[in-house]
Amino acid sequence: MPKDSGIGASIKRREDVRFLTGRGRYTDDINLRGQAHVAFLRSNVAHGRLRGVDTAAAAAMPGVVRIFTGEDFAAVGGLPCGWQVTGRDGQVMKEPKHPVLAHGKVRHVGDPIAAVVAETYEQARDAAEAIAVDIESLPAVVDMAAALAPGSALVHDDLGTNLCYDWGFIEDSKAAVAAAIAAAHHVTTLDLVNNRLIPNAMEPRVAVGDYNSASGESTLYTTSQNPHVIRLLMGAFVLGIPEHKLRVVAPDVGGGFGSKIFHYAEEALCTFAARALNRPVKWTAQRSESFVTDAHGRDHVTRIELALDRDGHFLAIRTSTLANMGAYLSTFAPSVPTYLHGTLMAGNYKTPHIYVNVKAVFTNTVPVDAYRGAGRPEATFQLERVIDKAAREMGIDPVEIRRRNFVDAFPYQTPVAVAYDTGNYHATMDKLVTIADLAGFEKRRAASAAKGLLRGLGLNCYIEACGIAPSHLVGQLGARAGLYESATVRVNATGGIVVMTGSHSHGQGHETTFAQVIADMIGIPEAQVEIVHGDTANAPMGMGTYGSRSLAVGGSAMVRAANKIISKARKIAAHLMEAAEGDIELKDGKFRVAGTDKSVDWGAVCLAAYVPHNYPLAELEPGLEETAFYDPANFTFPAGAYACEVEVDPETGRVTIDRFAAADDFGNIVNPMVVDGQVHGGIGQGIGQALLERAVYDANGQLLSGTYMDYAMPRADDLPSYVVDHSCATPCTHNPLGVKGCGEAGAIGSPPAVVNAVIDALHRGGHAHVTHIDMPLSPARVWAAMQG
Amino acid sequence: MYAFEFTRPKTVAEAVAALAGEDAQALGGGQTLIPTLKQRLASPGMLVSLAGIAAMRGVSVAGGTLTVGGGTTHAAVARGAAAAFPALAALAGRIGDPAVRNRGTIGGSLANNDPSACYPAAVLAAGASVVTDRREIAADDFFRGMFATALEAGEIITAVRFPVPQRAAYAKFVQPASRFALVGVFVAKSAAGVRVAVTGASEGGVFRWTQAEAALAADFRPEAVRGLRAAAAGMIGDLHGSPEYRAHLVGVMTARAVAAA
Amino acid sequence: MAKVAMTVNGKAVSGEVEGRTLLVQFLREGLGLTGTHVGCDTSQCGACVVHIDGAAVKACAVFALDAEGASVRTIEGMANADGSLSAIQQAFQDHHALQCGFCTPGMVMSAAALLAENPKPTEREVREYLEGNLCRCTGYHNIVKAIMAASGQEVAIAAE
Structure with missing residues (x-):
């Protein structure tokens, strides 16, 4: 019987009602009295020296309030980077200044040069066009290999190089890896590109700055996944506003996928301008502006080598990657190709020797940072592609080669620093074989062949590290932040509960699922629990939502705070019933004295806490409100196995996905319906990467795929229905709920399955020379590959 | 968008008169022109919406010829041509997406002559003729290369006549x-x-x-x-x-x- | 500025607009109906879909003045008269067909237009009809499922 309440129940989402009736409150829905509007003048060249910005004519245009340029920000800080990577030679990464508005040079198409504040948006835009900008165009640095060649133009002259860092992981294992590869029976090598993506949350970014001259308080309403982080970064590092005079509100947010983690120039500009002008200032991104300002994702060029013994056991893995940073270091950019990528290179397998090298490169392109999966899709893709290639070369079944190498004893210490606490990779593979009906493949292949189509089957495994992250560990690795989470549980006098969480929901459904956890712990209906998030004015310092961390870290903080509440309430109950505290049990919203029929309701205990007439005031404070911070002991390690079946039209190269199955191990599940939805969405984005999406720059650094006319977003008829299963659960061993996280799995696990399936189809169709096609596998690329 | 005046005539004659004005530009369904205006790639002084001209809408069949009013939406063609000229109906029913098909018009598409648009293929293959406020132009003479047509300034496509193929x-x-x-x-x-x-x-x-x-x-x-x-x-x-x-x-x-x- | 008058969700409304004012701007800024969203500037994402005289259109690709005299329906007008969710809205909630909610108003409006013209669509027809509505959260699976369910058909698409 499916549960109908509490942990494990597919409860319908309470937030849906407002979204379905047009009553959501997104940042662009906020209009403050007297607000002015901002339009940015942005660079239309990728690289150039700013020789002059003349705003005189523009400033005289109708409605113009003020024009800001880089000079206005000379006295404030630049946009900070939150992670410092140390390279092979012990050198810390090169860290360029990232001005709020361009100063000296423009470094990518879209780099903001000036911000016009006017009474209306169209007036601001008219005036922005009237600004006379004198730019000396410089050669654009676009290709990463060329950027590292001697004599290349430099994105940042003062750094003297386009190399941000050269990172080896783990440097001491390099020689052993080389020796293992040299001595191996078989080595499979694969060169591949992990295509650059544009996150494209459907809600464009918006910032509304406000200033109260009476209190001296600034408020920023922004489309953010982590309002406290923005408050800290912008307040402390950019504008010099202390936290108690700065409030950041992220109301309903229309998707993020990583792109709304980072602190962006427009947020600082609107906050700064509101204070300077003493009136609210609003900026709403046009979608074409989003394409050239939201941090992009992926963009790795990689060579991977896999060494195997005669029986297909993995002996060593060596990978070498160029990772594009873009023109500046976005907030968490340096961590993505390193600690979110190199640490995952073991995958689900026992490979004794692994070495990862990553060179991060500056180019005249939009900054690149975390996008759904962030580093882990790049690791999974190269690993699962090279395994597939090795299996084919050695004539071993792709399921079998994986099974031969699975980690099967836990905890397992990988050679790339992380230790997996638990998992069962054979179980998820067994489940996949069933739900994907691999046994029926041959029959389906024959049916496709009868239609003139080539059917292929691809599968892969994945592992990810979620629940980011133990602060002491990431601190050692260069993070300039702690990665705990917080929650305050406020119980009202009549028993209702408000939880203020530092996690942020921008589609994940926390308002429903977090309430399920609290309701389950106390034994009261979910309707008695309200979840509040997204406002620094009422939630404790939180690190926000990304890296599939909300439930594993934020949920754990909430459980801790709730346990403090329950512990205190038990004392009150003991007092009320004149029993020993140790004899008090909480069940179904009642405190009972064990072994008796004496009980007191949850509501009565809460009332006693706030109306403490009969109350142990000497030992206990009145009230029932507790805050907890939770810092995880380890990452969590969700894992799974995915399978994809495609049909390829041999005449056109068009790939159609016919079947897709995912068997995941997320540990314990709070709301299966919501988890299914997270997996569906991740798979949709993964298939998008595999078949459709690609940010393309030309040699001059112009973004060719700058609108939905050229950047192919997955649509309903591009995608199949999915079969998803998360019944293989090995609960996380180190957080109170035993949960692992599910938000990124689909995006991590699906691209290799799709590509493996297409390669399989081509091989079965007589195109054995095709060993790899770079994503996206567009019809044109697949057709070209078939031509040889 | 740059600012412009807007007028919505009720007849072809009124529209032709309005289009004689300086920097006037006809607006069909707007599904291409409006995004273009948003990008500030065009700056007409006046937009003359053809959406209010009832006489330019509709699909009719007579004597082996299917006539589509220039202001007929793709969705209306998909419905109206289904029996007489199913290939044209199918083409119209796959232009853009449903919401675009409810606004976009055949006249607007042909006047724009996007090199990737669907309608020009049907008009040229069927040997149709393009009827304007002032003349009738054979398909072979109408298309003049990417985004170029035989239309003169201010000329409005009022209808397209398709000889229905076998x-x-x-x-x-x-x-x-x-x-x-x-x-x-x-x-x-x-x-x-x-x-x-x-x-x-x-x-x-x-x-x-x-x-x-x-x-x-x-x-x-x-x-x-x-x-x-x-x-x-x-x-x-x-x-x-x-x-x-x-x-x-x-x-x-x-x-x-x-x-x- | 010019005067425009239309019916929105059954109520007569009017306002002063510029020639370049889009219907979506009139709805959001003029009438405060912020349920209709803007997700792109090339008329492709479909977050702004509303009905004009019963037909689904993109409110970001219609000038307010071209909606003169029209009957416009937005997401705010989709619930039942008593305020409860309509069958389509309820199906979206029941089948978890929305996550961040930003594309949802356009999805619901397109779904309603589809079912009005094709009350029993196939799964393929649903997917094709949603060609002009982008969703980045759901992978579309549950949206398709919800629309099938709202049409009163057994939800035959892939298992839970």
Whole structure:
């Protein structure tokens, strides 16, 4: 019987009602009295020296309030980077200044040069066009290999190089890896590109700055996944506003996928301008502006080598990657190709020797940072592609080669620093074989062949590290932040509960699922629990939502705070019933004295806490409100196995996905319906990467795929229905709920399955020379590959 | 968008008069023009909306000719032509998306002559004629290359007259992002012969593939064009496909259109 | 500025607009109906879909003045008269067909238009009809499922 309440129940989402009736409150829905509007003048060249910005004519245009340029920000800080990577030679990464508005040079198409504040948006835009900008165009640095060649133009002259860092992981294992590869029976090598993506949350970014001259308080309403982080970064590092005079509100947010983690120039500009002008200032991104300002994702060029013994056991893995940073270091950019990528290179397998090298490169392109999966899709893709290639070369079944190498004893210490606490990779593979009906493949292949189509089957495994992250560990690795989470549980006098969480929901459904956890712990209906998030004015310092961390870290903080509440309430109950505290049990919203029929309701205990007439005031404070911070002991390690079946039209190269199955191990599940939805969405984005999406720059650094006319977003008829299963659960061993996280799995696990399936189809169709096609596998690329 | 005046005439004559004004620009369904205006790539002084002209809407059939009013939406063509000219109805029913089809018009599409639009292929293959406020233009004379037509300044497409072919079909291979035609081929067989019009592929816009027409005139079966190859020279090359790929698709889509006709 | 008058969700409304004012701007800024969203500037994402005289259109690709005299329906007008969710809205909640909610108003409006013209669509027809509505959260699976369910058909698409 499916549960109908509490942990494990597919409860319908309470937030849906407002979204379905047009009553959501997104940042662009906020209009403050007297607000002015901002339009940015942005660079239309990728690289150039700013020789002059003349705003005189523009400033005289109708409605113009003020024009800001880089000079206005000379006295404030630049946009900070939150992670410092140390390279092979012990050198810390090169860290360029990232001005709020361009100063000296423009470094990518879209780099903001000036911000016009006017009474209306169209007036601001008219005036922005009237600004006379004198730019000396410089050669654009676009290709990463060329950027590292001697004599290349430099994105940042003062750094003297386009190399941000050269990172080896783990440097001491390099020689052993080389020796293992040299001595191996078989080595499979694969060169591949992990295509650059544009996150494209459907809600464009918006910032509304406000200033109260009476209190001296600034408020920023922004489309953010982590309002406290923005408050800290912008307040402390950019504008010099202390936290108690700065409030950041992220109301309903229309998707993020990583792109709304980072602190962006427009947020600082609107906050700064509101204070300077003493009136609210609003900026709403046009979608074409989003394409050239939201941090992009992926963009790795990689060579991977896999060494195997005669029986297909993995002996060593060596990978070498160029990772594009873009023109500046976005907030968490340096961590993505390193600690979110190199640490995952073991995958689900026992490979004794692994070495990862990553060179991060500056180019005249939009900054690149975390996008759904962030580093882990790049690791999974190269690993699962090279395994597939090795299996084919050695004539071993792709399921079998994986099974031969699975980690099967836990905890397992990988050679790339992380230790997996638990998992069962054979179980998820067994489940996949069933739900994907691999046994029926041959029959389906024959049916496709009868239609003139080539059917292929691809599968892969994945592992990810979620629940980011133990602060002491990431601190050692260069993070300039702690990665705990917080929650305050406020119980009202009549028993209702408000939880203020530092996690942020921008589609994940926390308002429903977090309430399920609290309701389950106390034994009261979910309707008695309200979840509040997204406002620094009422939630404790939180690190926000990304890296599939909300439930594993934020949920754990909430459980801790709730346990403090329950512990205190038990004392009150003991007092009320004149029993020993140790004899008090909480069940179904009642405190009972064990072994008796004496009980007191949850509501009565809460009332006693706030109306403490009969109350142990000497030992206990009145009230029932507790805050907890939770810092995880380890990452969590969700894992799974995915399978994809495609049909390829041999005449056109068009790939159609016919079947897709995912068997995941997320540990314990709070709301299966919501988890299914997270997996569906991740798979949709993964298939998008595999078949459709690609940010393309030309040699001059112009973004060719700058609108939905050229950047192919997955649509309903591009995608199949999915079969998803998360019944293989090995609960996380180190957080109170035993949960692992599910938000990124689909995006991590699906691209290799799709590509493996297409390669399989081509091989079965007589195109054995095709060993790899770079994503996206567009019809044109697949057709070209078939031509040889 | 830059600011402009807006007028919504009720008759063709009023519209023609309004378009005589300085920097006046006709607005059909707006599904291409409005995004263009948003990008500030056009700055008309006045927009003359044709949406209020009832006489320019509708589909009618008489004497083997199907007439579509210039202001008829794609959705209305998909419904109105379904019985008499199903190939045209199917083409109209796959332009853009449903919401675009409820606004976009045949006149607007033809006047814009996007090299990847679908309608030009149907008009050219069917040997239709474009009726304006001042004359009737044969399809072979109407299309003048990418985004260029025989229309004069201020000239309004009031209707399109299609001689209904005996057999016809449109085969479209979509560009994955825009869903416009990467290559679209309309094949029409009538008493006068076979016409094959290709959109999406050529830098010169819609064109007739005469080599295929000759082969199909002799033998109207997919096999007749299997061995033919369109020339890659002059084909569009972009991030969605090379000239060679487009040239290849012209052959594939032609065969598929014939098979479906 | 010019005067425009239309019916929105059954109520007569009017306002002063510029020639370049889009219907979506009139709805959001003029009438405060912020349920209709803007997700792109090339008329492709479909977050702004509303009905004009019963037909689904993109409110970002229609000038307010071209909606003169029209009957416009937005997401705010989709619930039942008593305020409860309509069958389509309820199906979206029941089948978890929304996550961040930003594309949802356009999805619901397109779904309603589809079912009005094709009350029993196939799964393929649903997917094709949603060609002009982008969703980045759901992978569309549950949206398709919800629309099938709202049409009163057994939800035959892939298992839970």
